[in-house]
Amino acid sequence: MIEVQDIVKSFDGTQVLKGISTVFETGKTNLIIGQSGSGKTVFLKTLLGIHRHDSGRILFDGRVYSSLSKTEKRDLRTEIGMVFQGSALFDSMTVEENIAFPLRMFTNKSNKEIMLRVNEVIDRVKLIDANKKKPAEISGGMQKRVAIARAIVNNPKYLFCDEPNSGLDPKTAIVIDNLIQEITHEYGITTIINTHDMNSVLEIGEHIIFLKNGVLAWSGNHKEIIHTDNEDVVDFVYSSDLFNMVRDAIRHMDKKKTKKELKNREQE
Amino acid sequence: MIKSSLIHIGRYFLMLKEVFSRMTKWKIMKQLIFKEIDDLIIGSLGIVCFLSFFVGGVVAIQTALNLTNPLIPKYLIGFATRQSVILEFSPTFISIIMAGKMGSFITSSIGTMRVTEQIDALEVMGINSLNYLVFPKLIAVSLYPFVIGISMFLGILGGWFGGVMGNFVTSEQFIVGLQDTFIPFHVVYAFIKTAIFGFLLASIPAYFGYYMKGGALEVGKASTTAFVWTSVAIIVSNYILTSLLLSK
Numbered sequence: 329m330i331e332v333q334d335i336v337k338s339f340d341g342t343q344v345l346k347g348i349s350t351v352f353e354t355g356k357t358n359l360i361i362g363q364s365g366s367g368k369t370v371f372l373k374t375l376l377g378i379h380r381h382d383s384g385r386i387l388f389d390g391r392v393y394s395s396l397s398k399t400e401k402r403d404l405r406t407e408i409g410m411v412f413q414g415s416a417l418f419d420s421m422t423v424e425e426n427i428a429f430p431l432r433m434f435t436n437k438s439n440k441e442i443m444l445r446v447n448e449v450i451d452r453v454k455l456i457d458a459n460k461k462k463p464a465e466i467s468g469g470m471q472k473r474v475a476i477a478r479a480i481v482n483n484p485k486y487l488f489c490d491e492p493n494s495g496l497d498p499k500t501a502i503v504i505d506n507l508i509q510e511i512t513h514e515y516g517i518t519t520i521i522n523t524h525d526m527n528s529v530l531e532i533g534e535h536i537i538f539l540k541n542g543v544l545a546w547s548g549n550h551k552e553i554i555h556t557d558n559e560d561v562v563d564f565v566y567s568s569d570l571f572n573m574v575r576d577a578i579r580h581m582d583k584k585k586t587k588k589e590l591k592n593r594e595q596e
Numbered sequence: 597m598i599k600s601s602l603i604h605i606g607r608y609f610l611m612l613k614e615v616f617s618r619m620t621k622w623k624i625m626k627q628l629i630f631k632e633i634d635d636l637i638i639g640s641l642g643i644v645c646f647l648s649f650f651v652g653g654v655v656a657i658q659t660a661l662n663l664t665n666p667l668i669p670k671y672l673i674g675f676a677t678r679q680s681v682i683l684e685f686s687p688t689f690i691s692i693i694m695a696g697k698m699g700s701f702i703t704s705s706i707g708t709m710r711v712t713e714q715i716d717a718l719e720v721m722g723i724n725s726l727n728y729l730v731f732p733k734l735i736a737v738s739l740y741p742f743v744i745g746i747s748m749f750l751g752i753l754g755g756w757f758g759g760v761m762g763n764f765v766t767s768e769q770f771i772v773g774l775q776d777t778f779i780p781f782h783v784v785y786a787f788i789k790t791a792i793f794g795f796l797l798a799s800i801p802a803y804f805g806y807y808m809k810g811g812a813l814e815v816g817k818a819s820t821t822a823f824v825w826t827s828v829a830i831i832v833s834n835y836i837l838t839s840l841l842l843s844k
């Protein structure tokens with residue numbers, strides 16, 4: 329569980345995050361949504377400690393990040409897996425070496441043990457025939473899988489993903505989303521995902537926070553986001569006609585359902 | 597201009613401090629060092645050998661062509677070749693070329709890692725990215741004086757070849773010239789210079805790669821900026837070292 333308490337972050341005097349408080353629960357896919365420039369990436373990087381926050385507190389299962397010692401911070405970092413927007417694979421290494429990297433760096437496992445684990449993870453993310461290839465030689469979707477594999481190979485407690493399906497076709501995007509959600513449930517990870525993909529929001533949004541100009545303007549889950557009347561959210565999420573239609577349809581169906589349920593209950 | 601230069605210089609020294617702290621696991625560092633030796637040192641040998649031999653030859657021929665006074669002994673060709681190759685050509689001239697070759701390789705490879713968030717990825721894992729990326733390069737360039745040693749040898753060999761093949765001087769005369777008033781400290785001076793230039797050659801381009809912002813276009817720009825600053829640093833420190841070490 330990651331608790332965020334009143335985080336403020338500014339660059340050169342302009343506040344980008346203006347006091348954000350929320351809780352990201354363990355074993356759930358937590359989504360951060362919001363318009364371009366609303367501060368999603370800055371928020372994620374602040375949680376990761378890449379940016380230092382001006383005030384507020386971040387607690388990783390009760391551990392206050394800013395009051396940890398240097399070694400404690402480093403240990404905490406090894407519990408975090410991160411999938412970057414552009415995958416950020418090390419392009420001088422093969423797929424296999426990329427995935428093995430955190431293990432070689434932070435564990436004293438033998439080469440045999442490392443390869444065993446690497447192959448396990450490779451199977452998990454369904455990477456086929458890519459072990460010896462360089463990142464430049466595989467497709468964007470496969471790169472994402474490698475990035476996820478590298479992020480989870482050392483059994484992280486926390487998984488951060490910055491727009492994990494940007495640049496992917498809708499079908500692959502859903503596969504990647506589902507993969508992340510499955511892994512989150514399977515291993516009980518606290519997962520935080522930055523996205524502006526509405527598919528992801530409706531599919532895997534177990535907890536969603538909506539940022540607007542550095543302020544947390546709304547939070548809820550993928551069911552609540554359909555029924556909310558919060559103007560900012562409606563304006564952002566349902567900016568396309570298609571989504572508006574989908575929303576109306578779902579709302580209509582839900583209303584029917586509740587009416588039916590009421591009737592059924594009355595009959596009983 | 598002056599202010600931004602001062603900011604660069606300050607940040608450069610802060611970077612160096614960080615490079616030597618929080619060491620990466622030795623098992624991994626060892627591999628990184630070997631890889632850098634391969635890329636930076638072994639990879640430069642070919643061009644350095646080629647340039648040194650031919651420029652050495654040209655130095656000898658030019659000296660010969662300008663010795664029109666019959667009273668000046670021919671062995672001076674050997675002497676002049678030795679002096680110019682050991683004192684300036686190999687340490688300074690080759691280093692400027694290396695600022696282009698090795699330097700742009702370092703800036704663009706680190707810069708690309710910055711742009712594609714690979715450096716962030718290292719940092720997120722809790723790795724000191726400066727140590728991981730720059731330290732092995734600095735260790736690798738400690739072998740740079742060997743490269744320059746080879747360059748000196750080939751430069752003089754090229755001079756001998758150019759002089760003797762062009763019938764400007766006999767082999768014996770050339771060798772007499774090589775041995776004439778040999779001051780061992782000149783070699784020491786040349787290698788002190790070389791060691792310092794090697795350090796600048798790796799650290800300045802690394803700085804410009806590491807702290808760059810932007811995209812692929814900026815990587816190219818950063819390489820150019822790095823080349824300019826590395827050359828300036830080499831020329832200026834050459835002047836300072838020469839006045840400190842040679843002039844009495």
Ligand SMILES: Nc1ncnc2c1ncn2[C@@H]1O[C@H](COP(=O)(O)OP(=O)(O)OP(=O)(O)O)[C@@H](O)[C@H]1O
Pocket residue numbers: 339344362363364365366367368369370371524
């Ligand atoms: N390193 C930085 N220095 C100064 N300002 C920054 C920095 N990083 C981000 N900002 C500013 O913070 C604001 C939020 O940026 P951020 O990258 O978090 O947006 P985002 O919500 O991730 O957008 P997108 O969806 O386009 O990725 C922007 O106005 C940006 O200019």
Ligand SMILES: [Mg+2]
Pocket residue numbers: 368369370
């Ligand atoms: Mg972003």
